[in-house]
C-alpha cells in the first residue's frame with residue numbers, strides 16, 4: 090500500500106504569466122471576447138512518497154491534477170522534453186532519469202478562446218533502476234533482496250504480516266505489526282525493522298514482520314543474512330524459517346528453523362529447531378554462541394542439507410543437528426524477518442523507558458547447495 094503525499098500550490102505563485110494561443114492576432118488579445126482562465130491550481134502526487142522517502146518509492150511516477158475556472162484544455166510540460174495535452178486536467182507521468190533530481194512541472198490552462206494562464210511547481214523525485222532490485226552475480230545464488238531501493242519491502246519478494254496474530258503471535262508478544270514505512274523502512278541500502286513505543290491497534294508498541302511465503306518456498310540450500318541487532322531490554326529480533334505447510338500442518342508439525350534469535354541476554358545469539366516427535370510430543374533443540382558486538386553488522390548463515398542443519402556467525406559454527414525423515418526438515422520452508430517485543434518467548438519485559446530500536450538488515454541471500 091503506497092502512502093501518498095501531496096503538494097498543494099498556492100494560487101498567487103501560479104499565475105506567473107498569461108497569454109494567447111497561437112493563431113491569435115494582437116488585436117484579439119485585448120478584445121472583450123477573450124476569456125482567460127483563472128484560479129489555476131496544481132496538485133502533484135509523488136507516488137510512494139512518505140515522511141522517510143519524500144521523493145517517492147523510486148518508480149519515478151507522479152500524478153498531476155490541474156484545475157482552473159473557464160479552462161477547457163491543459164498542457165503539461167515536465168522539464169524533460171515531454172509535453173502532453175489533456176482535456177481533463179489529469180495526467181500520470183513517469184520520470185526515467187535515475188537518481189534524485191529536481192524537475193519543474195509547468196501547466197498551461199487554456200480557455201475556449203485559446204487564451205491561457207500558466208503555473209509551475211518544482212518537485213524532487215527519486216528514480217531507482219531495475220538493477221537495484223537485482224542480485225549480485227554469484228554462482229549458486231538463487232534469490233536475494235539487497236534492499237537497494239526505497240520504501241516498503243519489495244512486494245514481489247515479501248508479504249507484510251500485520252496485526253497481533255493469535256495470542257500475540259503465539260507468545261503474548263506486545264507489538265502490533267504494521268505495513269507502514271515507520272516500521273518497515275527500506276532506504277540507504279538496508280531494511281530497518283523499527284519497533285516503536287506508540288499506541289497502535291490496541292497495543293502499546295508497533296513493529297514489523299515480513300515473510301516470503303508463496304513468493305519463496307524452498308528446500309535445502311544456504312541462507313545468508315547480514316544484520317545488526319537491536320539492544321533494548323525486551324527486544325526479540327528473529328531471522329528464521331517456518332514450514333510452508335503451517336496453515337494445515339499445525340505447528341510444530343510443520344517445523345521451524347530459527348537461524349538467529351536473541352533473548353534477554355544480549356551477549357549471545359541462538360539457533361533453534363522446533364518439530365514434533367513421532368509420539369506427538371513437541372521437541373526443540375538450540376545452541377548458542379557468544380557475540381561481543383551484536384549491534385554491529387554480522388553475517389548469519391544457515392546451511393541446510395539432507396540429514397543435517399548448521400548455522401554460523403561470521404563463518405564460525407553456532408549450531409549443528411542431524412535430522413531424519415521423521416522430522417519436517419525435508420519439506421519446503423520460507424523466510425521470516427521480525428522484531429518482536431516482550432511476550433513469553435524469553436525476551437523478558439520491555440524497558441520502561443523504551444522509545445524505539447532497530448533490527449537492520451543489509452541483505453538476504455539464498456544459495457542452492
Ligand SMILES: [Ca+2]
Pocket residue numbers: 235236237278279450451452
Ligand atoms: Ca544492502
